[in-house]
Amino acid sequence: MDTLDERLRMARSRNELSALEDETAVEEDLAALYLCMSAKKLGELRAKDGGPVFIKPTEANSIGRNQPVSYAMGELRKWRASMSAASNLEVAKRQGLLGWVSAVEPFWMDLSGSVIGPAIDQTEERWPELFSQAIEGIVRVAWLSPRDALRERWNATEPHLSMANEFLLVLDGEKFAALAAVEATELALVLMEQPSAAAP
Structure with missing residues (x-):
């Protein structure tokens, strides 16, 4: 070092x-x-x-x-x-599917085990309140991948749906990339099957 x-x-x-x-x-x-x-x-x-x-x-x-x-x-x-990012969650979004399943981020959770939301964004309106509640033991921090956080129960629908929509956009991108690759394969195979023009 x-x-x-x-x-x-x-x-x-x-x-x-x-x-x-x-x-x-x-x-x-x-x-x-x-x-x-x-x-x-x-x-x-x-x-x-x-x-x-x-x-x-x-x-x-x-x-x-x-x-x-x-x-x-x-x-x-x-x-x-x-390449600048405010959090690993932002990097995970940029990395696509791999980031969503492998990056680990802090999430606020209530004592019943329900996710409240990402804990990394200190500019979020409720962050100071949630931080104080974490110190008092009213909420806790759990380290989860975004995918794992989405699979948990949340204490409110709106933030859960917002994050789920971001994940669905990543999946759409992966889907379209896979379909484009299949189309490229099909086109290449069609072009290989066509006889070349005979020279005069």
């Missing part, structure tokens, strides 16, 4: 990087430092089309994937902002 001095040195380096203009290009290792991740992780994101937009100049006859990569600071800033 890095020492405190090493982490502070890296934080100062990130601060220097953040002062660069949007058009300034930085190498992969500096981009990774700015984003607080390893260059290897940044490369994995690039391979999965999940990372920031990058610059990869290629020559006409170059082959292979080991060409140097750089990133414009403006693109790094945009991507970092798009």
Whole structure:
């Protein structure tokens, strides 16, 4: 593990990087430092089309994937902002189905075991009241995945339905993605069956 001095040195380096203009290009290792991740992780994101937009100049006859990569600071800033979240629940929503079944979040629960709602959003109107009730032992906090929370009994229909609707939107997205993949397979198979035009 890095020492405190090493982490502070890296934080100062990130601060220097953040002062660069949007058009300034930085190498992969500096981009990774700015984003607080390893260059290897940044490369994995690039391979999965999940990372920031990058610059990869290629020559006409170059082959292979080991060409140097750089990133414009403006693109790094945009991507970092798009990854910002106020809670793990927000990240779970962005991750789709996997996030809904694997991310664990705190939920308020009454003493009968009914879910009151997510406990992470401190800007929610009832949060101070529920926090005080948790200190007094009137409510408790349970750590659940969003999917597991939805499967529990809630003490009110409106917040339960609101969260259920968000989950149904995720499921719709997964359904449409699966159907689109099936259609792409069918189209590819039809195209493979068609005889190619005979050359004159």
